[in-house]
Amino acid sequence: MAALGALRSCWAPARLLTGSAHHSNRLVLCQQTSIKRHFSNNKILVELDEATGVAVMKMKNPPVNSLSLDFLTEFSITLEKLEMDRGCRGLILTSASPKIFSAGLDIMEMCGKSAEHYGEFWRAVQEMWLKLYGSNMVTIAAINGSSPAGGCLMALCCDYRIMADNPKYAIGLNETQLGIVAPFWFKDTMSNVVGNRVTEQALQLGQMFPAPEALKFGLVDQLVPEEKVQSTAASVMAQWLTVPDHARQITKSMMRKQTTDKLVNNREADIKNFVSFITRDSIQKSLQVYMERLRQRKQ
Numbered sequence: 001m002a003a004l005g006a007l008r009s010c011w012a013p014a015r016l017l018t019g020s021a022h023h024s025n026r027l028v029l030c031q032q033t034s035i036k037r038h039f040s041n042n043k044i045l046v047e048l049d050e051a052t053g054v055a056v057m058k059m060k061n062p063p064v065n066s067l068s069l070d071f072l073t074e075f076s077i078t079l080e081k082l083e084m085d086r087g088c089r090g091l092i093l094t095s096a097s098p099k100i101f102s103a104g105l106d107i108m109e110m111c112g113k114s115a116e117h118y119g120e121f122w123r124a125v126q127e128m129w130l131k132l133y134g135s136n137m138v139t140i141a142a143i144n145g146s147s148p149a150g151g152c153l154m155a156l157c158c159d160y161r162i163m164a165d166n167p168k169y170a171i172g173l174n175e176t177q178l179g180i181v182a183p184f185w186f187k188d189t190m191s192n193v194v195g196n197r198v199t200e201q202a203l204q205l206g207q208m209f210p211a212p213e214a215l216k217f218g219l220v221d222q223l224v225p226e227e228k229v230q231s232t233a234a235s236v237m238a239q240w241l242t243v244p245d246h247a248r249q250i251t252k253s254m255m256r257k258q259t260t261d262k263l264v265n266n267r268e269a270d271i272k273n274f275v276s277f278i279t280r281d282s283i284q285k286s287l288q289v290y291m292e293r294l295r296q297r298k299q
């Protein structure tokens with residue numbers, strides 16, 4: 001969480017990038033150029049470049065990067081490690097396999113399981129959101145494929161979104177299409193980016209927007225050719241990192257705290273609400289029908 005007291009002081013890298021550092025600091029930077037640290041596990045590839053202070057996090061949960069309980073747990077642990085690492089100032093979030101950024105929450109985690117499981121799963125979804133939306137790091141989503149529902153939420157949590165310029169890739173909070181409802185904190189995250197009116201319509205209709213449409217109303221910030229998504233993310237990140245960390249972090253926290261506090265103060269009630277919603281027979285039926293439709297589409 002972006003608690004003000006926990007702000008990290010990362011002045012040296014900021015000064016290096018703005019060019020006001022002492023000569024000996026520059027030497028350190030040169031010497032560090034090729035040092036990369038790895039935080040990978042079997043679901044997420046992470047490489048932290050010590051010279052730039054930027055970590056690239058590639059989701060790798062085949063076939064579609066669905067957000068399973070295991071994946072979400074690994075994700076939050078990894079994010080926590082990076083957050084605590086004084087050498088890490090920026091995070092680029094992307095997919096290890098182009099075409100799909102993330103298929104969103106793993107629907108199988110919400111079907112035919114116990115109430116205890118649903119509670120545990122939802123707590124993990126909350127944790128991912130609190131950590132990513134509340135991150136002190138500069139976060140950039142390099143969206144190299146489709147990004148429905150929970151995948152869109154992850155991208156919306158970031159400070160800036162760069163998407164591959166391919167109309168086949170779509171992004172949006174499509175929950176109503178599955179017969180489920182995006183909770184208030186999904187809604188707030190989108191509303192904070194694109195405004196209330198657009199969010200209201202998009203959420204009711206469960207709209208998925210092809211990349212060019214998403215750009216038009218600011219759901220993503222920039223479209224670039226597919227092969228330039230990563231390099232553009234790196235250069236946008238370099239610009240963001242020229243701003244002194246403490247000032248940017250306080251500003252980010254000021255903009256987002258009201259939204260995160262709403263969940264922090266209501267976590268247990270939100271879990272209870274989710275469990276009672278998802279265990280309804282009608283909702284279970286809707287999810288099964290949706291999965292069946294996905295399978296049939298494939299055939």
Ligand SMILES: CCCCC/C=C\C/C=C\CCC/C=C/C(=O)SCCNC(=O)CCNC(=O)[C@H](O)C(C)(C)COP(=O)(O)OP(=O)(O)OC[C@H]1O[C@@H](n2cnc3c(N)ncnc32)[C@H](O)[C@@H]1OP(=O)(O)O
Binds near residue numbers: 277
């Ligand atoms: C009363 C007030 C209540 C208030 C609210 C209270 C509580 C809130 C309640 C609920 C909130 C839940 C919020 C949910 C958020 C979500 O994220 S739901 C997930 C939504 N995701 C989707 O709709 C994506 C569906 N998938 C696709 O559209 C496509 O699969 C694709 C991602 C575009 C990829 O297409 P393609 O490359 O063609 O791959 P396939 O379709 O063939 O898929 C490959 C296999 O992957 C399986 N799969 C796809 N997506 C998911 C998924 N999200 N979860 C699990 N599995 C998935 C797909 O079935 C294929 O499996 P098989 O190979 O057939 O076994």
